[in-house]
Amino acid sequence: MKTIFKQTYKQLKEQPIISIVSIAGTALSLFLIMLVVMIQQVKVAPFSPESNRDRMLHVKFGSLSTKDGETNSPLSLHAIDAIYKNMKTPEAVTAYTYFPTREPLSANGSKSFTANVKLTDAAFWHVFDFKYIYGKPYNEANFKAGIPLAVISRSTAIKLFNTTGDVTGRTFRLKYITYKVAAVVSDVSSLATMSYSQIWIPYTTDQETCNMVWYNAMGMFSTTILMHSPKDEAKVHAEALANLNKYNLTIKDSGNKLVNRNRPYNTEKESINFAANLEPDLSAEHRTELIVFVILLIVPAVNLSSMTHSRLRQRISEIGIRRAFGCTRWSILSQIITENMIVTLCAGALGFIMSIACGFIFTDSLLTPAYSFSYDNGPMVNISILIHISTFFYALAFCFVLNLLSTSIPAWQACKNSIINDLNGKR
């Protein structure tokens, strides 16, 4: 084994330009693949307050077919209650406004500023796991009574009260209504697209928004369903569809009908759900991803093959001598592959480190949500959540595939030559 390392090192030193080129090529390819994976992963990777993404199903928009055509928008509380909230299978169901609004706030009579505000119910705090710094969120009783309580993010608390201390119980003015701080939570990444906001208040304190209803079924609210286990997905779907059909019967007289489009969607499907009038096509998305990966894999592999091929041509007499002394083809083949593997692994490690460094430095521009409601709150994602041990093994597997692709053919060609020709340095 030691000999192989030595030999590889000598080989690398012999041809510095070629070594640099192969290492750079491999590292670059791994670097880009890792970035693509990160950009994909961040849409489904669990992080607070969406740690249970694998157990979540979402209904961001509903579609209602009316005699004037189809209308697509969030739903009314009435429809959410009838269809989703009374389901038996899930652990919890929450209704909230998907689009946070921007509203002015101020405390102690100081100058106003704006922050994102989301209207929620009490179950919201069960479905999404916020990190509480001070206090507790509003509970079901507070919510039902419509008590003006607010959960605010840490940076909003600092901006509002000019202190990092405990501000629970203090009051501030939001939309010219006095709210009391119930809890302070850690700032939420704008990539947590469902739960992101800077202030969360009970929707019972904003009847105007609750009453913004058209055709009875459409309104301002979306819903997230927390299942007991990801395995329940089919069951929840069936129950939701049954409830939806039941609901459609109740509105039959109006001539309107809710169109299901296989809702609710799981987190991955929801992440590519931009238009409510189309069901997101997950398989097309996967196909595109596959093409990208294949291109990122094949092009450097062909590149490296070409170089390995040239390199082996120079070593053809060495191979001849070894074979003349009784070395088998297989042993030579495996040696070449191992040699290359070592180089590939070094390059892979380099690419891996590069991608992580890039992820840390350029988080903001790299991992932006497709649509952002926030102008002052970045993605703030800790890249470490995207780096699992599995990511490392994927990277390793990738190196292995790249290596096999790029060396096996030239190595085989180098070995199958007759010994005499090898010794003569002929092909």
Add this chain to the structure above:
Amino acid sequence: MSKKLFKQIRNEWRFNIWIFVELLIVSVVMWFITDYMYVIARNYIEPRGFDISHCYLISMGKLTPNSHEYNPADTTDNDDRAELLNRIQHRPEIEAASLSQNSYPYDGSNSSMIISHDTIQVGNDDWILRRLVTPDFVRVFRYQGANGETPEQLANILSKGNILISDNLFNKHRMPSLTALIGKTFHLDTDTTRNYILGASLKPVKYNDFESATHSYSGVVKLGKENYKDMNELCVRVRDNMDHDFIENLWRDADKRLRVGNLYISDIQSFYDLRISYQRLKMNTVRNYTAGGLFLMLNIFLGILGTFWFRTQQRRGEIALFKAIGSTNHDVFIRQISEGIILLSIATIFATIIDLNLAFANLNAVHDGIYFEPIRFIATVLISYLLTAIMIIIGTWFPARKAMSIQPAEALHEE
């Protein structure tokens, strides 16, 4: 010389097949990216028809009974909005201010309408954006008239109750310009009882930076004070030389001087931020495609560099012989580079066939509903060819220089 070169390429086919395969794949992908970028760039450089510099969006909210400042007696929403507009217009830094509904640029909410004139009706199959505004709206975003009308003149026309329509509205009806119809009667939606006079035709206003102007149809209609309650957008243009801390300063007055009845200012955003937020998805795609293109180009560079480096070493004797029988350094250099370029040219021929198939299968970028346009196709194939060729030339540069420095006597002696 070229005949010899071809022969050499053929003799080395086993090695060249790798480069060829790589060049083929890269050529196809590069073309795909170039095609996408071409469409993006073409749309992006088209005039937008509006100007958002120094522009801000002020959103408004209304107090609810939950607020102790709520005044149940105040039911004059139209007056409140008019008063707020008036107060903002009178601030010294404001050049123009307007109220509107679903009208400002980079807004995801739209209204559409149908416009008819004589027997022509547009808006059933095409999307005409309807902008309901107060006259100064066109001054805020500096709309331009097709006949060279200034924003001020357009605002004047609007205030008389005449409408403005984008010049391209009837371009599918063999009428590239609407200027001939200025002063004529139009009908909006299906209401034939009310006549609207076309006051001026507008240079097309694009929906966003990446949409083409050709099919961005729009119409601007003035709303009277009786409709102010439906207009929740207050757009302002700040004077060029006074655009400092505008948002900060306005917030300072928002609670006092800018509170009218139950109406309050709920948000102030600059249009630069709105634009970034609105176009983020597209910008991300552009960024990803650029990164992909650069990656491929770098790979070509590395691949060519690596392969030709070896080749030069192997051909030391050969090159020395060339030089010994009278080739100049220049000849040697050109020969090295031509080899790569010839390979690329052959690969491009095959790649073009694949590209054509992709275009006819509508798998590439689309511009105004068209996937294959001869000029665009030729241009994008050429651009991607050139980009790849540049990488090949840079990649061959180092080995070629090395080849030039070979001393014939020494190399031949070694042989």
